[in-house]
Amino acid sequence: MIQITTSAKTFFNVIKQILLAVSSCAIAFLLMKFTALSLLLSSIEMNEIQTHAVKGVAGLLSFSFGYVIYVSYIEKRAAIELSFRGWQMFYGLMAGAMIISITTLPLFALGYYQVMSYQPFNEIPFAIIGLTTQAVFGAILFTGIFFRIIEQHIGTKQSLLSLSIALGLLNILVDGPDLLVFISSILISALWFSIYVLSRNLWVVGLTNGAWLSAVFATGILDEHWRASAPVISSYDGPTLLTGGQFGPEHSIITMAIVSMCICLLLSAAKSKGLWLKN
Secondary structure (H helix, E strand, C coil), X not given: CHXXXXXXXXXXXXXXXXXXXXXXXXXXXXXXXHCHHHHHHHHCCCCHHHHXXXXXXXXXXXXXXXXXXXHHHCCCCCCHHHCCCHHHHHHHHHHHHHHHHHHHHHHHHCCCEEEEEECCCCCHHHHHHHHHHHHHHHHHHHHHHHHHHHHHHHEHHHHHHHHHHHHHHHHHHHHCCCHHHHHHHHHHHHHHHHHHHHHCCHHHHHHHHHHHHHHHHHHCXXXXXXXXXXXXXXXXXXXXXXXXXXHCHHHCHHHHHHHHHHHHHHHHHHHHCCCCCEC
16 A cells, blocks of 8 residues: 555656646747747748748757756756766767668668759758757657656666657557557667766757757658758668668668667666666
């Protein structure tokens, strides 16, 4: 009975903290969206990709401000996970682009990915800004709020496993019931959480993800709205297990193998440094 009561109390504490954090971020985000951002967008004429970039920067600034407010006034501490760590952030950028490129470059070289046409480069900076802000936004929401808060209550191992599986299930609800998508989504989510466990920094997580997304964007493989701004338009031809099919290189067996190795290395390094939390 005591155990049930303790578990219920932990559950409700987690839910309460997450709701408070998300509410603080959402309020700051909505205030920015309907005031300064709305005024800016109505004052300056921009194309679609430029608008995405501006919205991304404004959204990230407001969302991170809301996060800092929550941490400062509810958790009553400094938001050290949002501190700037130059070299770690740089290494994250390099690692994010390199990990996914280990999949994409050989697939291009072997003809499984083929460049169909080339496009102007003028929209690329705006696309990268949009993708990077999207990635850091996601790092604050999923890693800074959900993972970090759950980890504090049930420990690193349990929170990493449970939340990675939950996000994997969420992805197949969006993309359809596909085993490859499910497994790769779990692994990729676990990768971002593992980076946080070792670095304890949301910028490192977000920039690593941003570089990964930008490298995928540069291939022109994925048929999404960013594709129109990519430097090339490419197609895939080969087994889905190898190419990732319509879901792109993130869901290739090559990526899954590389990400699995990275997770093991990251978590091993974090454990040796005593960075795992125990419930």
